[in-house]
Amino acid sequence: MRSIQVVDSHTGGEPTRVVLAGGPDLGTGSMADRRELFRTRFDAFRSAVVNEPRGSDVLVGALLCPPVDPDCAAGVIFFNNVGMLNMCGHGTIGLAVTLGHLGQIGAGVHRFETPVGVVSVEYDGAHTATIENVPSWRAATNVSVEVAGHGVVYGDIAWGGNWFFLVSDHGQALDLACVDELTEFSWRIREGLVRQGLTGDDGGEIDHIELFGPPHAVGNDSRNFVLCPGKAYDRSPCGTGTSAKLACLYAAGKLQPGEIWRQESIVGSVFEGWVREAGNRVIPSVRGTAWVTGEATLWLDPTDPFEKGIRR
Ligand code: PYC
Numbered sequence: 262m263r264s265i266q267v268v269d270s271h272t273g274g275e276p277t278r279v280v281l282a283g284g285p286d287l288g289t290g291s292m293a294d295r296r297e298l299f300r301t302r303f304d305a306f307r308s309a310v311v312n313e314p315r316g317s318d319v320l321v322g323a324l325l326c327p328p329v330d331p332d333c334a335a336g337v338i339f340f341n342n343v344g345m346l347n348m349c350g351h352g353t354i355g356l357a358v359t360l361g362h363l364g365q366i367g368a369g370v371h372r373f374e375t376p377v378g379v380v381s382v383e384y385d386g387a388h389t390a391t392i393e394n395v396p397s398w399r400a401a402t403n404v405s406v407e408v409a410g411h412g413v414v415y416g417d418i419a420w421g422g423n424w425f426f427l428v429s430d431h432g433q434a435l436d437l438a439c440v441d442e443l444t445e446f447s448w449r450i451r452e453g454l455v456r457q458g459l460t461g462d463d464g465g466e467i468d469h470i471e472l473f474g475p476p477h478a479v480g481n482d483s484r485n486f487v488l489c490p491g492k493a494y495d496r497s498p499c500g501t502g503t504s505a506k507l508a509c510l511y512a513a514g515k516l517q518p519g520e521i522w523r524q525e526s527i528v529g530s531v532f533e534g535w536v537r538e539a540g541n542r543v544i545p546s547v548r549g550t551a552w553v554t555g556e557a558t559l560w561l562d563p564t565d566p567f568e569k570g571i572r573r
Pocket of ligand 1: 275321346348349350351352489495497498499500501502
């Protein structure tokens with residue numbers, strides 16, 4: 262019987278499960294190397310932790326690892342219902358609040374290694390954390406995609422720690438009551454991107470689709486709907502998605518360095534973001550709040566037919 266220590270939290274409604282102990286030994290390489298080992302050798306562990314019956318499609322896992330750089334508080338590899346993530350903004354906010362809850366970090370600035378670079382997090386000692394994300398950029402603008410059943414849709418391609426296709430002109434209502442339609446529409450955009458061979462400028466798959474519309478709450482700048490790689494929608498405004506949006510706004514001359522953008526999610530939670538310039542890219546900061554929802558020991562019993570989770 263294998264036991265795994267986890268702490269669950271949510272950031273703006275989007276859950277994160279931090280794995281504190283009981284994870285696979287991924288060696289001492291870079292987080293990118295360890296993620297590759299995780300992906301190729303320990304996929305059953307990923308599925309056991311986040312998929313049903315112990316988790317759900319919406320849950321994002323965060324495997325804590327010893328950092329390479331001793332100046333970092335920890336390394337972290339994020340994963341979901343279908344595989345590995347590059348970075349995860351809501352998950353990093355959840356991680357900081359979780360480590361604070363456990364007394365492992367205090368208020369202040371902490372650095373975390375991820376497979377795509379080091380991010381720093383300013384934690385307030387309670388529920389708020391501000392990530393300074395990896396460099397982000399708009400790779401292409403006004404890209405046309407033929408979407409089955411809908412016709413041509415135009416959007417931007419941007420990196421915010423994951424690859425996003427960002428669409429503002431789509432004719433969809435961004436209401437919680439419409440998430441099934443929004444999911445199907447966004448999934449068809451993703452299929453169209455694959456059909457047309459559209460990728461990020463490093464050849465990476467664009468596996469997150471982000472729709473924008475007017476905010477529902479006064480004081481916010483925009484509302485979004487973000488479809489994640491495993492077809493679950495992000496309950497939070499998505500930290501990497503907000504970063505991609507900030508990069509696009511900056512590239513379009515619609516956001517000045519330091520200017521605050523309030524991104525509202527499909528459930529009404531809000532991240533505040535801003536950028537600083539870094540050559541022809543930007544470094545986005547994203548601030549959000551998280552709450553710990555539980556601490557648990559997961560049991561993986563070899564006699565359990567669903568020991569490895571229900572894999573799609
Ligand atoms: O907050 O960056 C994020 C994220 C990615 C996937 C789910 N959440």
